[in-house]
């Protein structure tokens with residue numbers, strides 16, 4: 001008999017309103033979510049490692065123009081992309097992260113290589129890219145990441161003198177977000193991955209929680225794997241992913257209680273909008289959000305597929 005395995009993914013949380021979603025966009029986003037979760041699940045079904053499954057799922061989302069990661073990343077105040085990503089494997093609690101990279105097509109793969117092929121946990125900016133090119137990564141021109149929609153979004157943020165999540169309350173913003181995945185494999189390993197373009201109109205080399213182990217990403221065998229999405233400044237200060245794990249470890253809270261208490265409790269009280277996905281050591285999945293929506297999908301231990309967008313779905 002095979003051991004239980006399951007996977008969950010997110011494509012960002014924020015103000016996602018039915019009134020602003022065309023039927024076509026709705027279909028395309030749900031399709032991309034299903035494709036991503038299936039890519040990870042197929043690996044798990046073949047006995048693959050949880051880390052490879054979460055990277056495979058996130059890669060699909062990075063390649064889609066619909067999400068704020070890889071190809072669909074939002075723009076900085078200098079009209080370029082700067083991407084953050086991180087991964088963690090729960091067996092040894094090994095982790096890899098990159099911050100502020102500009103020319104890497106699939107940042108999640110580089111984060112995994114930082115974990116597997118460097119002696120470090122986090123590499124930033126030009127150094128991270130130098131490491132990538134030394135491994136044979138291709139230099140990806142900024143043009144690949146540039147989309148008209150992100151440009152318009154940036155101009156609107158600039159006019160307002162704001163920076164914002166890609167899912168934001170402004171009607172001229174479209175609805176695309178940071179991506180992530182968590183999985184349990186048949187060997188009992190948990191893993192998590194998160195990848196993002198960050199927030200629109202960011203500057204000064206701003207880095208968000210998606211690059212930070214314990215804030216945006218965490219995996220610990222026997223406990224939980226977590227990937228978050230939301231305004232990183234809050235998620236970093238709250239150490240969201242680590243807080244979920246600590247509640248489960250020290251308070252013996254189940255995954256549902258731990259996630260809800262962090263997202264609806266402390267984080268919300270601080271003013272932090274967003275959500276997370278989590279999976280525990282038995283493959284139990286939880287989606288938490290304090291925003292009107294979060295793109296999300298899962299295939300649970302029974303093999304049931306679920307794809308959702310709005311909080312009330």
Ligand code: ASP
Nearest residue numbers: 178198208229230231232
């Ligand atoms: N958490 C990401 C950041 O702050 C943004 C997002 O989730 O959309 O960089």
